[in-house]
Amino acid sequence: AQKVTQAQTEISVVEKEDVTLDCVYETRDTTYYLFWYKQPPSGELVFLIRRNSFDEQNEISGRYSWNFQKSTSSFNFTITASQVVDSAVYFCALRIDTGFQKLVFGTGTRLLVSP
Amino acid sequence: DSGVTQTPKHLITATGQRVTLRCSPRSGDLSVYWYQQSLDQGLQFLIQYYNGEERAKGNILERFSAQQFPDLHSELNLSSLELGDSALYFCASSGTGFTDTQYFGPGTRLTVL
Numbered sequence: 737a738q739k740v741t742q743a744q745t746e747i748s749v750v751e752k753e754d755v756t757l758d759c760v761y762e763t764r765d766t767t768y769y770l771f772w773y774k775q776p777p778s779g780e781l782v783f784l785i786r787r788n789s790f791d792e793q794n795e796i797s798g799r800y801s802w803n804f805q806k807s808t809s810s811f812n813f814t815i816t817a818s819q820v821v822d823s824a825v826y827f828c829a830l831r832i833d834t835g836f837q838k839l840v841f842g843t844g845t846r847l848l849v850s851p
Numbered sequence: 852d853s854g855v856t857q858t859p860k861h862l863i864t865a866t867g868q869r870v871t872l873r874c875s876p877r878s879g880d881l882s883v884y885w886y887q888q889s890l891d892q893g894l895q896f897l898i899q900y901y902n903g904e905e906r907a908k909g910n911i912l913e914r915f916s917a918q919q920f921p922d923l924h925s926e927l928n929l930s931s932l933e934l935g936d937s938a939l940y941f942c943a944s945s946g947t948g949f950t951d952t953q954y955f956g957p958g959t960r961l962t963v964l
Contacts, residue, residue, distance in 0.1 A: 778957075779957065781943075838884070838896035838907060
């Protein structure tokens with residue numbers, strides 16, 4: 737079975753601090769996809785990034801960066817110079833490479849950025 | 852804006868009632884997924900449709916059913932509602948490619964009183 741663990745329930749930082757959100761996943765499949773979604777206070781789920789299991793290259797997009805390490809089954813998300821608008825719940829999700837395309841979500845990490 | 856629309860945004864009803872949630876996928880997307888987000892269960896997959904046919908089922912109760920119509924919009928029907936059905940219901944859609952990303956709608960918040 738697949739499982740995603742986000743051990744950090746809530747993180748509070750002050751604006752301009754860097755923050756890393758942890759994600760650990762479990763799957764026996766060799767081909768899978770990892771995702772991060774953001775859920776701001778308004779409630780919608782916003783797609784941030786997708787990674788496949790064969791691509792361990794780290795990615796940077798503006799203030800966001802992602803570190804994928806298959807050796808530790810982790811897909812961590814770092815926000816550099818956090819801003820108040822980054823306050824949200826962030827979900828890590830896993831999808832395996834079969835006809836069953838459901839996403840398995842972690843429990844989410846609530847990030848609170850104060851001014 | 853993901854391009855996925857859901858109506859209504861909010862729904863308040865009583866126990867025992869039946870409601871219908873509606874979802875329109877992004878233009879060109881053939882797959883529609885339904886997820887439930889509740890405080891105790893988190894985000895859980897309910898069901899997937901692809902081009903009008905049921906593709907996969909998750910933790911969907913027998914009191915719940917869904918369908919996808921020829922114009923590709925989907926409806927999730929919830930009947931004999933219980934207090935525990937109060938949740939945020941999301942619809943997502945993805946394209947024809949197997950590896951396509953799921954994009955989520957704004958959700959329908961259901962409150963059962």
